[in-house]
Amino acid sequence: MPQRLEFGKVTDRKPPFRYSALTRVAFSDTDAQGIVYYGRYMPYFDLARTEYHRHLGLAGVKADGYDFVMRANTVEYFAPARFDELIEVFVRLRRIGSTSVTYEYHAWRVADDTLMVTAQQTLVLVDIARQSPVPIPTEFRSVFQTFEHGALEIAAPS
Numbered sequence: 800m801p802q803r804l805e806f807g808k809v810t811d812r813k814p815p816f817r818y819s820a821l822t823r824v825a826f827s828d829t830d831a832q833g834i835v836y837y838g839r840y841m842p843y844f845d846l847a848r849t850e851y852h853r854h855l856g857l858a859g860v861k862a863d864g865y866d867f868v869m870r871a872n873t874v875e876y877f878a879p880a881r882f883d884e885l886i887e888v889f890v891r892l893r894r895i896g897s898t899s900v901t902y903e904y905h906a907w908r909v910a911d912d913t914l915m916v917t918a919q920q921t922l923v924l925v926d927i928a929r930q931s932p933v934p935i936p937t938e939f940r941s942v943f944q945t946f947e948h949g950a951l952e953i954a955a956p957s
Contacts, residue, residue: 805850806846806850807847807853807854807890808820809854813907815891815950816889816890817891817947817948818854819847819889819890820846820850820888821885821886821909822846822885822888824882826882828882833881833882834880835881840874840916844888844902844904844906847888847904848902848920851891855942855943855946865924865925866924867924867925869922871919871921872918872919874916874917875918876915877916877917878914878915880906884908885909885910886915887907889905889907892947893919893951893952894952894953895935895943895952897934898932898934898935900921903917
């Protein structure tokens with residue numbers, strides 16, 4: 800059986816977050832001022848969300864003919880990150896709607912525990928072939944509810 804390698808971990812360091820993933824600032828992530836270009840945080844959030852899904856055993860959604868697509872993305876910047884700094888991105892599912900999920904992220908510089916960026920992303924589950932929203936499956940809801948220990952806003956399935 801192949802080993803399942805995760806770049807993230809379960810944590811209780813920054814409640815209400817229960818999962819985080821580590822990333823390191825690459826030279827290509829920086830701009831002319833030598834700090835992380837604002838748009839380069841999106842791949843950091845994608846990595847954290849993907850590892851969160853992997854940890855929960857939900858990495859194979861696409862295989863079932865469904866996939867999550869981005870609907871909304873809100874980011875606030877508080878402190879710069881520079882080349883080679885280690886960043887810990889905390890991720891949690893904040894809300895489950897009937898066809899969408901909303902994630903919350905906090906990115907912290909590891910060396911001095913500085914909050915650098917916060918974000919919120921809403922993704923919609925779509926049928927890939929039809930390109931239309933589909934309800935979040937009950938088993939997904941259950942996995943998220945169990946992991947997040949009820950610290951989650953839940954809309955009733957339609």
